[in-house]
Amino acid sequence: MKKYFVISALGKDRPGIVHELSKAILDSGCNVEDSRMTVLGGEFALILMVSGHWGAITRLERQLPPLEKKLELTIVSKHTEPRANAQDRVPYTVDVVAMDHPGIVHEVADFFASRDINIEELGTWTYPAAHTGTAMFSLNLTVSIPAGVHIGRLRDEFTGFCDNLNLDATIEPSRH
Incomplete structure (x- = not known):
């Protein structure tokens, strides 16, 4: 069953952040479903939603603390559900x-x-x-x-x- 996980990251901008984060997502077996990334002032800001089976999401969760330290980012994450279609x-x-x-x-x-x-x-x-x-x-x-x-x-x-x-x-x- 597909699970969803939201990750928010903030830190000093420099080349390679997206590469490292996307590699961790790929290596864990997850997929990026939706994302927004920008540079505000000298800061890099990202929010993304990934999907994967529960084991892949768990692997990704375990990678976040060392990645946060390595990339000198503040990372916040949360389990979520897919967005409901707003028919009306x-x-x-x-x-x-x-x-x-x-x-x-x-x-x-x-x-x-x-x-x-x-x-x-x-x-x-x-x-x-x-x-x-x-x-x-x-x-x-x-x-x-x-x-x-x-x-x-x-x-x-x-x-x-x-x-x-x-x-x-x-x-x-x-x-x-």
Whole structure:
């Protein structure tokens, strides 16, 4: 029976971390099902879900403490279940761009949470605007909208919300 295991790792970025972690997963007989990896500042951050039979997951669990020490990472792991299919939810992609200022993520998250809309993925970054160098902020979300929500009304509410905060935004059906 297939088991699932989530691993989170954080540490100083350097070449070879993904190689070492993926080798441990392969050597244990597990498979990477889903993952997100990035470098934030000088830190490497990873979260991944692996699958395997119980013996493979146990072998991987035993490899983590020495790997944590060898790679100078903080590793946290947890057994989990496969994600249930949300039959009554429809995925949408939300993109927001604005001049950078504190609170954008919180305000957008509050908009969706107050409507029982789950944020599935979130990515943000800052960059200088062309020509002026003004600090800009970009936010990309994948949200799961309950099937009963009237999307036209939600889009109108979101557009008004963004106009009030001086945010440029789109909300479109997800393509993945």
